[in-house]
Amino acid sequence: MDLKNAIVRARRGLREERRLYVVAVTSLAVAFICLGATLLGVTNLDAAATRWGQSGRITVFLKDGADAQDVAQLGVVLEGLADVQEVTHITPSQARNSFLEEADVGADLSALPPDVFPASLEITLVSGVTRERSESIASRLAEFRAVSDVESYGAWFQKLDQLLWGARMLAVSLALLVMFCVVAVIGNTIRLAVARRRQEIEVMKLCGATNGFVRGPFVLEGMFQGFASALLAVLALLVGYLVLHEPVDSTLAALTGSRVVFLGAWTLVALLVGGALIGAIGSAVSVRRYLSV
Amino acid sequence: MQETKVVRPFPFFRAGARASQPQLSKPILVLEDVYKFFRPDQPTLRGVDLKVERGEFVFITGPSGAGKSTLLKLVYRELTVDEGRVLFCGRDICRLTDKSIPFLRRNLGVVFQDFRIIDHWTVYENVAVALEIVSMPKRLIRSRVAEALERVGLAGRGPELITNLSGGEQQRVAVARAIVPEPALILADEPTGNLDPHLAIDILTLFEEINATGTTVLFATHDHSLISKRDHRLISIDEGRVLESQQGLKHWPGSGIHTMTG
Numbered sequence: 001m002d003l004k005n006a007i008v009r010a011r012r013g014l015r016e017e018r019r020l021y022v023v024a025v026t027s028l029a030v031a032f033i034c035l036g037a038t039l040l041g042v043t044n045l046d047a048a049a050t051r052w053g054q055s056g057r058i059t060v061f062l063k064d065g066a067d068a069q070d071v072a073q074l075g076v077v078l079e080g081l082a083d084v085q086e087v088t089h090i091t092p093s094q095a096r097n098s099f100l101e102e103a104d105v106g107a108d109l110s111a112l113p114p115d116v117f118p119a120s121l122e123i124t125l126v127s128g129v130t131r132e133r134s135e136s137i138a139s140r141l142a143e144f145r146a147v148s149d150v151e152s153y154g155a156w157f158q159k160l161d162q163l164l165w166g167a168r169m170l171a172v173s174l175a176l177l178v179m180f181c182v183v184a185v186i187g188n189t190i191r192l193a194v195a196r197r198r199q200e201i202e203v204m205k206l207c208g209a210t211n212g213f214v215r216g217p218f219v220l221e222g223m224f225q226g227f228a229s230a231l232l233a234v235l236a237l238l239v240g241y242l243v244l245h246e247p248v249d250s251t252l253a254a255l256t257g258s259r260v261v262f263l264g265a266w267t268l269v270a271l272l273v274g275g276a277l278i279g280a281i282g283s284a285v286s287v288r289r290y291l292s293v
Numbered sequence: 294m295q296e297t298k299v300v301r302p303f304p305f306f307r308a309g310a311r312a313s314q315p316q317l318s319k320p321i322l323v324l325e326d327v328y329k330f331f332r333p334d335q336p337t338l339r340g341v342d343l344k345v346e347r348g349e350f351v352f353i354t355g356p357s358g359a360g361k362s363t364l365l366k367l368v369y370r371e372l373t374v375d376e377g378r379v380l381f382c383g384r385d386i387c388r389l390t391d392k393s394i395p396f397l398r399r400n401l402g403v404v405f406q407d408f409r410i411i412d413h414w415t416v417y418e419n420v421a422v423a424l425e426i427v428s429m430p431k432r433l434i435r436s437r438v439a440e441a442l443e444r445v446g447l448a449g450r451g452p453e454l455i456t457n458l459s460g461g462e463q464q465r466v467a468v469a470r471a472i473v474p475e476p477a478l479i480l481a482d483e484p485t486g487n488l489d490p491h492l493a494i495d496i497l498t499l500f501e502e503i504n505a506t507g508t509t510v511l512f513a514t515h516d517h518s519l520i521s522k523r524d525h526r527l528i529s530i531d532e533g534r535v536l537e538s539q540q541g542l543k544h545w546p547g548s549g550i551h552t553m554t555g
Contacts, residue, residue: 002425005428203409203411203422204422204426205395206403207398207399207426208427208474209395209426210395210426
């Protein structure tokens, strides 16, 4: 296939059928925006999970009336661990005060006695500690005599993992759906273009054009449609991200301590290349049946 | 069970390949006992034997539905024979693979009654397409197209849109497209069918001029007024059978062309 010639003819085809292609590209861009938005959600959930997972906290609840020597020994052990950044001892009255400050249950809780709240050690782990390592530290701490319970927030992370898994499945399903839409829409667009240019194909075939020569421009047109749709979707998402990330960021930072991130470079490349590739496949498949002249 | 022999593309049908001396000495087209059925009980062509030498101008005539177009379609392989052989330059084109057919067609020029030119293209683009498919350099395409347009009397009309041309001029564009790759054989399927008698003679003369340069021409028409004006070899197809005269209508054996063409 003469690529230069195919490009020239594809450009002519795009020019002649521009209305048809604009409609197709716009429809496909909407599909790509849905996929991109889901991927953006997954990327951000993933980033937040990684961040939370790596900025680990462990709460060690102490037994009522725990021996001061045992608590001191526990403190020494914790300070000796390289993964521990800070240890804060919270007394029952400090815990009560903190609860009364933060709780908003609409009832007068000032009568609550301090001994309702157990004394605890709030452990802040150094940045980058994995969730597995955090769990391992928690299980070791649970063996100390002064310790009543250890909260490593594993269940919470498990739920987050489930949420992430669900989001990823949604992204995969959407990707498949978008793939199907792209193949169907581009296939039909090219089919319409082929029907309109049937005489051209017939003339070329009668002059001795190979199937590759005839197919070439249509495949390029399909490829362009797929790429343009994906690019349009990426640009729309980028604009949305630039407009919204600042107000969303401040809220999110206050709530979760993480910030909104845009799609990664490889995801963007995969979207654009994938769009072009699916477009090419869709048009190659649809033009195939018109080549028997 | 008989094994089907697959014939690989002949080098002769490859782009840029030239016919060898032995190939040049053979008849350009031979049909041997060719049958073509569209309905099992009624063959469109039955036992057609035909030999066309290089440089000949041959009229193919017969009433509508006699099988003229079918015969031409067998030569440019839009159709395949059901029985018999079609030899082009000594090669059996019935056994060409699908991939080889484009290379066969590059050795042929085909002109149709309905012109089959692209309305929204310019004259130049319509002619150049026959050379673009063989990836010829642009500069060469320009000079070859200009030459072809000059031969058909459309010199300098390259930039014009087809819609601005008359019927006769549109057919000239189709002829230019057929001759621009310098094919060995031109197949004209009722090329004057849509033209008035005066323009029909012009187009016929154009084909004769092309034939005078050595190109073989098969000219299918049912217009006996056109045939009667020339003494070219005449092949008549009626009910799928071939009758022929070597020197035109005047020398037609028996009852004459008028009864034959209705």
